Amino acid sequence: MCSAVASAALDANARDDIAERAGELARTHTLLVAVNGETVIERGYRGHRTRETVNIKSLSKTWIATLVGAAIDRGVIESADQPVAELLGDRVPADVDPRVREITVGQLLSMQSGLERTSGGNYGAWVASDNWVANALRRPFVAEPGGRMLYSTGNSHLLSAALTQATGRSTLAVMRDWLGEPLGIAIPPWTRDPQGIYFGGNEMGLTPAALLAFAEMIRRDGRVDGEQVVSKDWIEASWQPRTKSVYTGDAYGYGWFTTELAGVTAHYGRGYGGQVLFVVPAKQLSVVITSDPTPPSNGSYFQQQAALVERIIEAI
Secondary structure (H helix, E strand, O other): OOHHHHHHOOOHHHHHHHHHHHHHOOOEEEEEEEEOOEEEEEEEOOOOOOOOOEEOHHHHHHHHHHHHHHHHHOOOOOOOOOEHHHHHHHHOOOOOOHHHHHOEHHHHHOOOOOEOOOOHHHHHHHHOOOOHHHHHHOOOEOOOOOOOOOOOHHHHHHHHHHHHHHHOOOHHHHHHHHHHHHHOOOOOOOOEOOOOOEOOOOOOEEOHHHHHHHHHHHHOOOEEOOEEOOOHHHHHHHHOOOEEOOOOOOEEOOOOEEEEEOOEEEEEEEEOOOEEEEEEHHHOEEEEEEEOOOOOOOHHHHHHHHHHHHHHHHHO
16 A cells, blocks of 8 residues: 555554653653555654564564464464474473373473473573473473463573574574565564573563564565565464463463554554564554663553554554
């Protein structure tokens, strides 16, 4: 759709008002808004730019989940029901709880492995360990596999290890091949664990513009310029509610939260400190916001960001 039509869906006064509101949030670094496939707002604040690389924190989990979907599309992973131990092979320690072998790819994606979390208060000791995969798998079960949501970066890292083992290539190489190249974006190297596995679920560095390209690919049912990057079926499966956040009550699928904003369904990924992207199919809308991650992260700041997205939805 031409930019004139997209702009008509969000007139100049509305664009200025939204951009100003974004700047009034204490930590906003960038804001990008696309409507009907056209970028109608692209702003940097406090000296930040939309084409500079930023640490997207746990928004990385949404990318890893999409990469898993691309692996399933290609037959590299059988399905979300495949036990992850089959993919990890000898990376699974011999002394783990037998229930570890029941954990499926899908349960890791939806944060329902049942294993004690490696996030929150356990995060520091986990990343200081000499084997992140083994450490995550040796943790005690605090719920049954497929039970309640236990948000844990270790789950996503196990998926990165599974992708590495199943493809024989690094997560970075696969990410560049299956997502970076078709999206036309650069994916720089990021943190690796002591065994050289790229961190699944944190520390990825991407530009806000790259995040918008990703969000738009998802909004277009996985297509970019006629190429099917990830299947529509996978995106729909990712958005299917499987559990919910104990903090917000929002539904969670495979790497995506789902909520209702201004009367319509919105899907989002988020990272520590206010790194967020929203996809709102009913409004042909994608929104990316990056923020200063250094102050303490809290739910109230995310609610301010969600209110800004509501304002955008209402203006279309």
